[in-house]
Amino acid sequence: MAAQQVLTHIGGYAYKVDDLSKLTRFLCLGAEGGTYYVTELQLKKENAQCISRLIEAGRGNEVVQTLVDFSVSGRTAKQNGLMFAMAMCARQSVDPDTQRMCYENLHLVCRIPTHLFTFIGHCEALSEGTGWGRAHRRAIANWYTRFGETPGSAKRLAMLVTKYKNRNGWSHLDVLRLAHPKPDKDNGLAGIFKYIVKGFDEATELLQESNANLLAYFQAVEDLKAQRDPQNVNVTGLAEIIRQHRLVREHVNTALLQFPEIWEALLEEMPMTAMIRNLGKMSAIGMLAAGSKYEEMIVEKFKNKEVLKKARIHPFNVLVALNTYSKGAGDLGSLTWTPNVAILEALDDAFYATFKFVEPTNKRYLLALDVSGSMWWGTVNGCRSVQPGYAAAALSLVTAATEEHCDFIGFSGELVPLAINPEMTVSEVEAVVRSVPMGGTDCSLPMVYAMEHNKLYDVFVVYTDCETSGIKYTPADKLREYRQHSGIADAKLIVIGMTSNGFSIADPDDPNMLDMPGFDSNGPQVMKDFIGGSITEGRAVHPSRDDQMDVETN
Template identity: 40%
Template sequence: MADYLKHFAALVTPQRQKARADQVKNSAGGFAFALDAWARLDRWLILGAEGGTYYATERKLTVENARAVEACLAADGPRAVQRIVDISSSGRAPKNAPAIFALAIAAADAKLETRQAALAALPEVCRTGTDLFHFTRDVQGFRKWGRGLRSAVAAWYNDKPVDRGAYQAMKYQQRDGFSHRDLLRLAHPVAPTPQHDALYRWIVGGIEALGKESARGKALPMSDLPDAVRAFESLRAATNRKQVTALIRQHRFTHEMLLTEWKNDPAVWEALLEHMPQTALLRNLGKMTAIGLLSPMSDASRRVARQLTDAGRLRAARIHPIAVLSALKVYEQGHGERARRRANALSWTPVREVVDALNEAFYLAFREVEPTGKKHLLALDISGSMTSGSIAGVPGLTPRVASAAMAMATARIEREYGVVGFSAAPGGYGGKWGGGVSGLTPLSISPEQRLDDVLRAVNGLPFGGTDCALPMVWAKRNRVEVDAFVIYTDNETWAGGVHPFQALREYRQAMGRPARLIVVGMTSTGFSIADPTDPGMLDVVGFDGAAPQVMADFTRGVS
């Protein structure tokens, strides 16, 4: 008798077949659920598409996500712009570039109200001069310069207190082929005060421009320039270390404001360190070590370690966990990512106190979350596709490595948890039917270990196909009590004999537990294994700074 059930069944369906009418084919040939445009917008704003994925190039992924941005703008332009602002300004995303790109698309929208909303949001999304240069580059790919764009850029300068405007001009001088001089000439702002007028003339024409007649018909006195700008001119003219360090301490100048010849002087960096912003500190650990300022058991190393693990400073600076993780990966390897390709590239011997502080700072960068008291199974997708691409463009930070770091953040919060890695055996049947090598491996890692050790351990695991049902199949077979399955994946599941949502349903019935499933999407694809019709399943974006709190609330049953 023919076995028709193997071709079509409602309870158990191979992942290469559609189990429900609302499923779509993912990039790997399996079937999953499509994210709506709003969920995909969130993934784009937080994860971006640098480096692409195993199945999609950076270009393909960017185009797909740009279409999702356009779909959200078409559905509700002001809402989409507000979403861009909310994620950008909250510090939830590792990088601001995706938000800037999305805002540039919105600024060229066909609807006037959307364009106006986008241009009004410019200072909220583009908070630094570098952000503004990025936006200018991006927006010119979608529209020409018109009155609205000129007015928005002019307002970016005019609405800032003159001291803040001066700081932007001194620190973020040029990027992406643009300078402040270029933008002032494009936007033609009418200075709101004599001090702004003096600042703009200094940006465009240098200190000599102050003695010439302005658009108001008279020369401007040097006293109209902010004190910091006059001191900056003195800094650029300084000829000895004592002058340079004194000006740095008095005016809190940053390393971007220095001439190149002072950037290898330990005394100069020691002066910079006294008021160094948290982001700059993370980015310059290698430099300060290479020139000898940071050394084992030195006062400077102790100061840096204290600043890195200061939770208040991390929160105030809106430091994202990815920024800390990137700093850790670069610093502990002792050279920059491009060092091997350049002669005389910067290199250093990592200082233990700094490495220890970075390990601790990673966890501190997540928002504080109360433990739920629930039993968690943290399941890491270690299949081959998770080894391609990079999170937020950080070299070496593959979705597989990043998922281990994010899982450790949850493990630090919760008391009852297990950690497993899963990938399908050759042929895709190892975890389900027992053929070949088992598809799921309990991992003996914990947050008590150093984060860098955990990342290395996970990166060295063997890999195979993707079967996101394995955690539920394994837990049912072994009678493991689980309140929340947390699966870190790219959602490119294809290799299993049962869909993940079916496996969760079977687990719930067999164990008599209303287990929940949290799917942590580690790439900005448009798929999810989470059933959108099941209130016990949740899709979150990997490395969203707010994710641990959202996951904890969902596990508790708080909507």
């Protein structure tokens, strides 16, 4: 028995979920238990009692170091849990060393204003009515003044404060009035703060004296956000300003987004995730007409393997974007468009092309698919353009294409093998799944199947819509029984309820069980991290992503 294993009530052994493991779960999943929720939970200190216990045990610095490590290496699919945990260390800690270390490392966790505003909001909620103490004010002020410590970093701050002007009920003006940062006039920060508090006209004189480059940058931002008569716009000149100052969509007045030339300038530096998100808008203004240079520009990006590799887009998220774009209308708002056929084909090709960029886990898989008719009704909670059955087929195909050892079964009257191979298309996988007679979904049966057939699997994955029926055994007990039977002590079970808002199959005290009610663009990374051990052991490293993959629909 490994040192971290404990005796279970059925006589076997399982890995213990200690408070540091619960902290890792909280950061990766948003909850201490074994459930990843698509929708953001309203976080309260009761959601992260492990943090309080660790601090009380004198391990507060270990908590902060964990937060920094996870932030710097990008191990969390979502950032809210990180900011909440930092707020607990800053405002709930009774240990001054923990608070000091938290504030000293604030800039490493809050890398952009969105993070900072989220952190401040959590601090306010955790210590309502207590005001801003000296340490809190100094730490927030230092977040801004750090940008004056190295040459050129003031320009970075200028970009951040103009791109992320306000989030979560906070603005830079609110924060500066409370934090009172004291800038050095010579490094440009004084001019930036004047711009935030007093506006461009008031900041002009100061910037003329101290930093002409910043003045030119703010002038460019003002030019792009100014209200204009669409009939009297120098579109060519504004597009050149975007290129010269490397401005982004958030800098541009919405009224200017009706002009293809503006989008062309933005596309030159736009990340692929953002480009995919804006396909609907660009089509809606008639920019992506068949045979146009803009169509060619976007198709070429989707065909460029190096661009796809650099973007680190999971195939499933490309497929979601393809489905959304193909519908010609968004789920929210009133935006409609005519999909461009060449772009649809390029997106479809990109889906299959990105298979080779998925890093294999080199684990042995058994994927069990719900084949009931309800898998073809409604849409996935978190990906409203995709049906549950189609999502399960696509994710199964990605596994078949990237993992050497994987088997597939369907929940019919009994478990039946599914002939899925990496040479198939999603439609062909869908046809295989639909050909199987329907049966109930019992999440314990994959482990029973593996034991009856003496199969060795590291990971069991169940794809269903919402409900499970006819459960004979507890999945947690059958998983533990399988571990004893096979000798694979850390065999894992993931249950994905595509249309569910919440269910409870995973044993919260078992670090190798995961419930996923719904499935969103972060889902593939959460699964990979869980399978690779980073959610319980903090091992895996992947780049953080602030962009979501949905096509913009409002």
